[in-house]
Amino acid sequence: MRQFFVFARKEFYHIFRDRRTLLILFGMPIVQVIIFGFAITNEIKNADIAVLDQSKDHYSARLIQKLTAGSYFRIDRNLQTPKTIEAAFREGRIKMAVVIPPRFGQDFFHLRKAQVQLLADAGDPNTATTLVNYARAIIGNYQQELNGPAALPLTINTTVRMQYNPALKSVFLFVPGVMTLILLLVSAMMTSITIAREKELGTMEILLVSPLPPHLIVMGKVVPYIVLSFINALVILAMGVWIFGMPVKGSVVLLLAECVLFVLTSLGLGILISTVTDKQQTAMMASMMGLLMPTVLLSGFIFPVESMPKPLQWLSNIMPAKWFIIILKDIMLKGSGLREVWPQTLLLTGMTIFFIVLSIRKFKIRLS
Structure with missing residues (x-):
């Protein structure tokens, strides 16, 4: 075992001497978490819209004020005629146009109905649908204010409660996914080039004539990256909690143990890739x-x-990332324990054992 620890220590020294490896291992995940955490979101804020107010009365002014009171919309321009709507869309500066017809307030109170036209740029269908839904909700609230306490004789009221994410923060969805993606790519990529590097540099012969058996050589390559990837997981978790406000309602010990398990799975997958490739570039690709x-x-x-x-x-069932994302969401958002996440944990454990055993079997003790 002393020879194994000496071999693992040598791998630590080799990693710490390579500044590029340290930059990839620690610098890239931090940058990616920050970029993905702020950039990847399904929330739309400060969308530029155009308003064509043909009524210009007190009620239309209040409606426009309601639309722009929150952080969803901001008025890019006020249009004067319907013919200018198409030109505004062609310029590409607005995502939606709100058309308020003449006699808006009078029609609402006298005819008991009034129309507001919403024109959205459906070049991006998801964005258009989201903006229209936002506007409909705001207009619906404004209608209730105008109606006052009056209600229909028969009314079905719905009470909505969003479990685990009441504020509907998209960051709660993306932080576990980004964490999984970074851990998988960094761990697998860094380990996939280890044995490939030995082959490419011609130092594999020295390892093969050493007294260490193949499985200890593979484990010696993995151990340093287990430690460093676990530190990486701690950094990503801390950034998710402190920067993006990601909650951790479950056991922190269980969460860290699951992170270690997924790191082992990723490292095993990376070692498997490195055993079947001969060059670092091939392994990385x-x-x-x-x-x-x-x-x-x-x-x-x-x-x-x-x-x-x-x-x-x-096919998605063979993806380790799918099960780890489920585990992260259950522990962090739902406060689940091992009783709830044991099926996913068992699957990841089986995948880890499979990748490591296959890596050892694929490890060639003779060079061609």
């Missing part, structure tokens, strides 16, 4: 292209798995 796109598309990070075709849903 395999880890980036083979893990990045499937993780983003099939893990439920951005797109819900339930809405995918059945074959893709089945």
Whole structure:
């Protein structure tokens, strides 16, 4: 065992001497967490709109004030004629136009109905739908204010309560996904080039003639990255909590243990890639292209798995990131314990053992 610890210590020294490796291992995740945490969001704020107020009465002015009172809309321009709406959209500066017809207040109180037209740029359908829904909700609240306490004889009232994320903060959705993506890519990418580097530099012969068996050589390569990746996980968790206000309602010890398990899974996957490649560039491309796109598309990070075709849903089950994201959300948002997340934990444990055993079996003791 002394030889194993000496070999692992040598790997630590090699990592600490390479400033580029340290920059990738610690600098890149921090930058990515900050960029992704602030940039990736399904919330829309300060959307520029145009307003065509043909009524110009007290009630239309109050409606415009309601629309711009929050952080969702801001008026880019006030239009004078309907013909200028198309030109405003073509300039690309507005996302939606609000058209208030003449006699808006009089029609509402005398005819008991009034219309407001919402024109949205559907070049981005999701953004257009979100903006229209925001505007409808604000107009609906304004209508209730105008009606006062009066209500219909028969009314169905709905009470809505958003569990685990009352403020509907999108960062609560993206922080677990970004954390999973970064840990997977960094851990797998950094370990995938270790054995490939030895092969490419011609130092693999020295390792093969050493008294260490293949499985200890593989473990010696993994141990330093286990420690460093765990530190990486702590940094990402701390940034998620302190910068983005991500709650941790469950056990912190269980959360850290699950992070260690996922780091082991990622490192095992990276070692497996490195054992079947001969060059660092090939190993890096395999880890980036083979893990990045499937993780983003099939893990439920951005797109819900339930809405995918059945074959893709089945394929998503072999993605370690999918199960780790579920674990993170359950522990951090729902306060779940091991009793609730043990199926996902068992799956990750099985994947980890499979990747490590396959890596050892794929490890070549002879150079071709």
